[in-house]
Amino acid sequence: MTDATLTQTGREPRSAGALIGRRLLRWGLYALLCLFALYYLLPLFVMLTTSLKSLEEIRTGSLVALPREVTFDAWGKAWSGACTGIQCEGLRPFFWNSVMMAVPGVLLSTLIGALNGYIFAQWRFRGANLFFAFLLFGCFIPFQVVLLPMARMLGIFGLAGTIPGLIFVHTIYGLGFTTLFFRNYYVTIPHELVRAAKIDGAGFFRIFWSIFLPLSLPIAVVTIIWQFTQIWNDFLFGVSFSSAGSQPITVALNNIVNSTTGVKEYNVDMAAAIIAGLPTLFVYIVAGKYFIRGLTAGSVKG
């Protein structure tokens, strides 16, 4: 948020006028960027401060003011006491629902996507382009369209309203993107690698396991972040295909915010929203540098 670090560009300015012009442009850019940063960060600021205030203070004070007295009561209530309908256990059970749904969902869709990408990039078969086009189409299907058929299918499989059912749905609808990511990454790896391994006697899975997977860390991180964000933040599938015991945190958050009677507990709502968003934030912070690296990394030298 600081605008003090103005770096010298190293090139010699042509004249004093040009120098001033460039300085002005630079400052203008910084001002604009700060404005946008403020625009994005202000809601977070309001959420964070509101979640740390007492209800009394919220009612009397200003929206953007810092809390006079910091209290974590709202966080405690959001985690283990807030009511989602008739049940008042807070977000905790739903948080674990989400973890149990997101972790297998992310791992499965990433692993299958890697295998698919490996096939599309390195083991071309007749009709591969058509199959790939279909898979890509899967990336752009509006999910509302598949709700009813998917509900029917989950019913047939006996997975309706269960966490495995949600894992299944998220794995299927994640495959389009995960396959695309891995395929585009593996395409940059020379085919001669597979040929050399074939002559060395390695088969399809051996080559995938020993040569391609170890190469995949950057793109795997990208895929995991992408999938985790998608699955964790998903509301539509969560609300459609879950039952009382298997709702993910996004659905629970909605219920907390909507099921208050009497006084609206803004501090609890805000704390709950932040709790629901923390895991994705955490994943970005831990793996963020790989994310950028993976998006920009192209070919593998060697």
Next chain:
Amino acid sequence: MAPILDIKHLYKNYGSTEILKDINVTIEKGDFLVLVGPSGCGKSTLLNCIAGLEEITSGSIEIDGRDMTHVSPKDRDIAMVFQSYALYPTMSVAKNITFGMKVRGISQEEQDRKLAAVAKQLQIEQLLKRRPGQLSGGQRQRVAMGRALVRDPALFLFDEPLSNLDAKLRVEMRSEIKKLHHRLGASMVYVTHDQIEAMTLATKIVVMKGGVIQQIGTPSEIYNHPANTFVADFMGSPPMNLIPARAHSEGNGTKLEIDREGLEPIFLDVPRKDLPGDVVVGVRPEDLAEAGYRSGDTVQRAAIRVDMVEPAGADTFVTTHMGGKMITARLHAETVAHPGEMLDLEFDLEKVTFFEPTSGQRI
């Protein structure tokens, strides 16, 4: 003894496109076969067919007396060195070399023993713990060779292994491969587009164009008796001069008449009777010499007008025009010649090859 590699009537199509047409090649144990030709001639495809990496459309491939036509690459008793080296990026050099043995379930002691032997032979012992990414081009090349050597196959396959190296290193590695071939007495098939590599390495050369074998022969056969104008033009640097001429029967020989722009035609007497009216005369640049350097009945002198002089250190290249074509002569370094002046050259007609102008075939 059965030939180490025997290819009979091999055809390869992609859809309706014929990539390789009726390929027949045989090599004996210890041969160094070089497949050479311009890019797109099918030489790499042929190598991949031998390796089993490409299915062939028809024909047969035998390696070391066994029919390998439909056998998978790993069971063909071959090893291959690739243009991009194709080293496994995440494995150490040692793991790269032993990967094949590991896949085949060879015991750890055996792996270690073979790895040590190959590393010593190629002088890469100090590199074994490194990753391919930490090696220079030449070192990677050595590791790729090591991976092939450790296999101890019936047949080595090389797919343009030197084309990613800089010029100096390429010459170095070239002689190293040659030494390796001598030392091991191994049979090798080597693909290159570089005709000098072909000449220096091969015991047998296959020149290809458009999926068809143009000529098979020893380097000297290919160089001195090219089967057609394509081979004549492709092999040799600078290439063979191909001069259109008219042949007039005269006594028990033939008089060749070569037109020149703005000058009298050149007449040369050839002791042959079998030439058609129009011929293409193929002369290597080194068979055009300054007056006085060659002797014998077959040497004939003619004055030419010098277009350009290119001193190249060891030689001086002089170009002129004859029969509408640019002609290069490889002369001694100390030759004194000036553009626009006349210079006496001697044609060594014993070394001349004649081609039919339309088909390009040798007469």
